[in-house]
Amino acid sequence: MAHEDVETLIIGAGQAGLATGYHLAQAGREFLIIGAEDRVGDGWRRQWDTLRLYSPARYDGLPGMPFPAPSWSFPGKDEVADYFEAYARRFDLPVRLGQRVDGLEADGDRYLATLGDRTIGADNVVVATGTFGRTPYVPDFADRLDPMITQLHSSEYRRPSQLRDGPVLVVGGSHSGTDVAYEVAASRPTILCGRDPGQIPVRLGTPMFTVVFPLVVFTFTHILSRRTPIGRKEMNEFRFHGGPALRVKRADLRARGVERVHERVVGVQDGRPVLADGRVVDVANVVWCTGFQQAFDWIDLPVLDEHGWPEELRGVVDRAPGLFFCGLSFQSAASSMLIHGARRDSAYIAKRIRQRTRTKRHPVARAA
Numbered sequence: 001m002a003h004e005d006v007e008t009l010i011i012g013a014g015q016a017g018l019a020t021g022y023h024l025a026q027a028g029r030e031f032l033i034i035g036a037e038d039r040v041g042d043g044w045r046r047q048w049d050t051l052r053l054y055s056p057a058r059y060d061g062l063p064g065m066p067f068p069a070p071s072w073s074f075p076g077k078d079e080v081a082d083y084f085e086a087y088a089r090r091f092d093l094p095v096r097l098g099q100r101v102d103g104l105e106a107d108g109d110r111y112l113a114t115l116g117d118r119t120i121g122a123d124n125v126v127v128a129t130g131t132f133g134r135t136p137y138v139p140d141f142a143d144r145l146d147p148m149i150t151q152l153h154s155s156e157y158r159r160p161s162q163l164r165d166g167p168v169l170v171v172g173g174s175h176s177g178t179d180v181a182y183e184v185a186a187s188r189p190t191i192l193c194g195r196d197p198g199q200i201p202v203r204l205g206t207p208m209f210t211v212v213f214p215l216v217v218f219t220f221t222h223i224l225s226r227r228t229p230i231g232r233k234e235m236n237e238f239r240f241h242g243g244p245a246l247r248v249k250r251a252d253l254r255a256r257g258v259e260r261v262h263e264r265v266v267g268v269q270d271g272r273p274v275l276a277d278g279r280v281v282d283v284a285n286v287v288w289c290t291g292f293q294q295a296f297d298w299i300d301l302p303v304l305d306e307h308g309w310p311e312e313l314r315g316v317v318d319r320a321p322g323l324f325f326c327g328l329s330f331q332s333a334a335s336s337m338l339i340h341g342a343r344r345d346s347a348y349i350a351k352r353i354r355q356r357t358r359t360k361r362h363p364v365a366r367a368a
Helices: 015-026 077-090 140-144 175-184 207-223 229-240 250-255 339-356
Strands: 002-011 031-034 103-107 110-115 118-127 150-153 168-171 190-193 259-261 265-269 272-275 285-288 323-325
Touching (some): 002 015, 002 110, 015 077, 118 339, 140 265, 168 175, 175 250, 323 339
Parallel strands (some): 168 190, 168 285, 190 259
Antiparallel strands (some): 103 110
8 A cells, every 4th residue: 555644634625725735835834735626626616506605705815815806796606716726826735636535543643544545644634624524414314205306415506407397495594595596496486495594684795795794704703703602602503503694685585486484394205395394395306405414434533522523622633633623614713614714714723733843854745
């Protein structure tokens, strides 16, 4: 089995991994970024066609490189992907793509990552697989739906033409669910079900938004923080439940004829989805906007809690020195889920790595 060694291994080539790599490169540290995608930014390219960021471009830049778009515009998903790719190229970050880490274990006082028939040893490991994890969540009973019903998770949905003619049930009332329901309702009868997580009170892109959004960023960074009682109280709400609707409002859904029901889908009857109130929904399509599971089962270390979530503080795992996480929801504050938040979180992780490895032992790694 082929083997190599590196000072710091970063698992994940998204915003958190790239930003952490930037800070380590500025400090002259050796590191390697591993990504499962074929290209940097592919995680964004695979999103639905009309997806745009919910934060304006002035808040979407990674450290050292502003986002190349008008300050108060909302970049599309392909613009974000191309920006990440350009970012890695500009700073010559050592990114190795098309490789998935299958396992991570302790190796004395170091770590050993397995990638198929290869291993990589590292003094430090940064797990930067993102806020949403690797695994889309769909309820277990979904496979009992009639096979004639087209089912897509939001990570698979690209455009309405993927759907059959006929009614659509969109499951999940957070921002992805409202966006998808609004889009498909232009061509198909649509039901949006799930709890109402609220909505932000202003419209994106309006003059009022330019006043309110900086206050939101301040609140998400300094008030809803793991350092404050209110932040610690709200942390699990952010981590385990969908956030408020952002771009599409309740009034937009009503205007487009979306039927909004607040009951959850709880099972299947005669091949059709059943809501918590007993209603059987006769639809031709189901789009599951039900989020992702943080699947860290490939990490063979005693660092996960009963929910499978890493036991960390600001991404630092005290019981496993040298193991870090970056890109987690509420890693330091509510802003951690934003690209803007990755700037602060990655800087902190890189600082902690530098404190562990004050003596430069190797030249900076380069992509193979």
